[in-house]
Amino acid sequence: MRRQFVNDPGDVVAEALEGFAAAWPGHVRLNADPAYVVRARPASGKVAVVSGGGSGHEPLHVGFVGTGMLDAAVPGAVFTSPTAVQIRAASRAVDTGRGVLHVVKNYTGDVLNFRIAGELLADEGVESGIVLVDDDLATDTDDGPGRRGTAAAVVVEKVCGAAAERGADLAELTALGRRVAAGSRTLSVALAAGAHPGQSRPSFELPGDEVEFGVGIHGERARQRRAFGPSREIVPQMVSPLAEALGLGRGSRVLAVVNGLGATSDLELYGVFREARRVLKDAGVDVVRSLVGTYVTSLDMAGCSLTLVRADDEVLELWDAPVATPALTW
Template sequence: MKRLINDPYDVVEEMLAGYVTAHKDHVVLDQASEAQGRVVVSKSAKQKDKVGVIIGGGSGHEPLFLGYVGKGFADAAVIGNINTSPSPDPCYASVRAVDTGKGCIYLYGNYAGDVMNFDMGAEKADEEDGIRVETVLITDDVISSENIEDRRGIAGDFFVFKVAGAKAEMGGDLDEVVAVAKKCNDVTRTMGVAMSSATLPSKGGPIFEMEDGDMEIGMGIHGEPGVRRGKIEPADKVIDQIMAPILADLPYTAGDEVYVLVNSLGATPLMDLHICFRRVAEILAEKGITIYKSLIGSYASSMDMAGMSVTLVKLDDEIKELLDYPCDTPYFKQF
């Protein structure tokens, strides 16, 4: 294992200690006992009356989730252990930390543990404090299920969080924030490839086995099975196999506009991501689909996993405006 950590059971607490120190201009750790030190709150939270935008999930996907807490984006992130949902109490505490009387929205990738625990947090917020909390699950991973509502959420999380954060900042009410989050999720599609497992600190090695030189098309960010394992192929061939299922999954027509994210799962360098993006752009140009803007980097990782994913968001004027809206977080700034 090529990691720089101390006690493997302290990685999340030590990461959070470093995080809130490094990014002290943007965030604080919620001190409420129920937060259990696992709720990162924006310094801009509660500065004005607005819908509270709460994101979260297991650790090990940084900068997802805590990196996107800040003005115009999420008001709080609830932090679980590595690849593990946060428990209900911090989910509940996050609501109390950011609610201004306009209610809150939970946004996270569709994983059973997260659904169970965030739902318990929402119930408690309703029962104890009378705060309304709505949930939108992100389901962008095209190959994770035939049924869209059963799909997992991966790098597309970023875009759904962003539109909800913008809508809340612009003064939208809870129903409106829920509506734009659902709308964005409906037009967001991702597919990836993995070339190694992440390493798990508590295990001191890889989470799952993968032979050096192999890749798995469609593998999830926790190592969920993909569609095919084989030898690593040239980047253009890999991108072709990723883009085909994405483009088949929504009706795309010539003239459509998309926002593109080429995302590193951790160890895949910017050089390779730009080589891959080059092919994504060629394929979209062939189909007459226009690239509105692109992001290339590590936006949703799996620690030191080698691999990448491509996300397309099919745009309309409303989603464009929300994605372009200014925000200021440690890992995404726009002005």
């Protein structure tokens, strides 16, 4: 039975947002009703970059509000899309007259509410563009809403945020974000499911000799389970289909993100990165940039995701550009 640091489960998101804003007063400011987070020092004269989604994935998205990344983040309830009213209000709050770019993970509720917000903004004379992040290779099927959006959202937000700081217009940012998303794929593996606030049991049970291969960040079950084993056996199973999906070969360059899903230590994540880099190097693929840590979680799920992003000179320059947010700074 799991124990959690929770008062009332119904208040967990509001209380966490209040604590987050109090912990980072130099970076962010919280608007409580409707709920959204904006930069403590608003930008001017640039396209605003806004993202959001259900809570439970922290530090995504509120942790990436700041110079060089997001102007606003809109949190919903746990694993639940923010409302169109929230999204509209956040977008209006950060619009400088040059339009708003919405970076949206490809989940039905998120897509619907961000599109409605875009229509509301258009009625009020605010131009907006949308980038759908759909990197999850485990849901690459012809039926349903398409690939889910997962950890590639961090890369899209960082690259588009940097381009916005440099003065790119809305059309340029939209095209850039879509290009980065199209060149990104992710696979996630779980060793144990997470538990919702106030619940003592995880969302699914997993035998000790198996892993959930292709799990979703909302705790969605994978289409298959595979045998548990050491990293040197599991990681190549993640790398190979990603490389194939992106058409990687000798001479290809990638940005690699090894991301913890909530309850995985950095010690393990760096070991996973070591294995992924080794497999890619043997295939002639150059890992030119990397990000290793906990950035897109699924509550307290034990597991990790591996994201590969095709990296050209423009993407690398924007990735390297300065950024200052609670969760990402260089």
